[in-house]
Amino acid sequence: MKAAQKTIFSKKVFDRPATLKDARFHYCPGCHHGTIHRIIAECIDRMELRENSVGVAPVGCAVLLYDYMDLDIVEAPHGRAPAIATGIKRALPDRFVFTYQGDGDLASIGMAEIVHAANRGENLSVVFVNNTTYGMTGGQMAPTTLLGQKTSTSPYGRDFRSEGYPIRMAELLAGLEGVAYSTRVTVSSPAHIRKAKEAVRTAFEMQLQGKGFSIVEVLSTCPTNWGMKPLDAQKRVLGEMVEYFPLGVFKERKQADFE
């Protein structure tokens, strides 16, 4: 009895991934950035990519990516991460290159860079965190802000007549020839986290197999700027957000174009 118990308790089932530094996240309680960092770190560990990776950190709440991930990382101007990743990948085609970008970063100021990197089929991976707002600068309207959603710059709620409609990036990019993989996931429940991890792994595999551009859009929380308790924020993701931003795979290329 005693011996059996010992084996159970000595078996490690949960540990800090080597790619994740022993540092405390600065993110707000209930924010998903931390969870998404962990998923990336676990995938990099499992795929043994740590020593072969160059990451591109965004502007936004995740600007301090290099404080958490034990990888070579370069800091990008707002929205330009896909262009920087292009420059890295062309110089180092055998390295694993990824960007981590928020929705203000990728879908607003950096719209041209993401569309063109995707369209060129740059062989790199993008993790796109969609929390329907600009977190770092204090909760202003993002291109992904839902209709009716109040933000600090849409105080009456987003109205399509003046601000247009929320952009569905995963679908938009899936329409481009150069894209190998485009999917949307959430991390709002353990089951969703497992699926998100599989998506990130698939996206990274695409790059390793030279299939071209891959992107994982992750629906994420910003309890602070949404003015919500963490648990209510989770509910918003699985309710209102998933309704407008459906989960699923929008494109998955089976074979590399360049074989």
Add this chain to the structure above:
Amino acid sequence: MSAAPAAGAAKKVLAKGNEAICHGAVAAGCRFYYGYPITPQNDIPEWMSAHLPALGGSFLQAESEVATINMILGTSSTGNRVMTSSSGPGISLMQEGLSFMVGSQLPAVIVNISRSGPGLGGIAPSQGDYFQATKVAGHGDAHLIVLAPHSVQEMYSLTMLAFDLADKYRNPAMILGDAIVGQMKEPYDPVPYVSPGLPEKTWALTGCKGRASRHVKSMFLTDGAIETHNWKLQDKFREIRRAEVRSEAYMTDGARVGIVAFGTAARVSKTAIQWARKEGIAVGMLRPITLFPFPEKEVRAFAEQVDAILVVEMNTGQMVEDVYRSTTRHDRIHFFGKPCAIPTPDEIFERIRGLAGGKR
């Protein structure tokens, strides 16, 4: 389209200035180029697109100058030599990225074959981007190293130097030219590239195999860190000002009238000086080759030597402010400039004659 001269070629090469920049770049080991078309520098991306693939490098026509400078940032962060070229409006779009590169201490060569006037302006040769190149590389106390070729020879050799200075100081360097130095064709001597023995790039991002991970960044949040970082950058600029000034003294022996001009304006001034010397007028020129760092000491000494200084520029008066700054002999300084046209040798000669007065 002239091919790059073979390494160690002894014969002179006939080439356009823009092509000579490309020859210099590949001779110095540059294998990566990103850019976006704009007149009058399109020979550069055209040459690079034709030749880089065979050299094992990569050419990419970016979707914009904004993307371009960030591709440059990305390749530079891997420790590889990389170049772009553009003209006024495109350089304006690159300024955010340039500031990031200065802040992140990343080397690269940026070529500005500049055009005239603000806005879309015109494609006539101009030196109207002097302030932008030397004073406002981008936001936040940032500087570029700026070199100003006035011949095809210098388009070749200053490009090689620009790569070395950029790497030595971990800072972007700019070649500031215009349509005349870009388009003119003349023979140049393809002196082989000799590496000055630069320090290893121990900051480059290559994947952290067998070492601690590295960061390339311009943001420093901990207490006082951004100030420390900025003083470090300023110390570097001070060292560049001390050690990297380059200028040419042209016929300055016994000169009573002095011209200060760079690039194409200096080239034209040389003709006017030759005419004036033939007439017995003692005139010579101090030509800044580096615009940042500006040859302050040399200008100061020159202002002591001559009775009058004529600053000639293809703009409405920009470098002349640096000439004022370098000396207290302000009453000696005269200016002749045109924003969107090249001063002719006759015009410069007339002004020299006026300043020489009775003194020959």
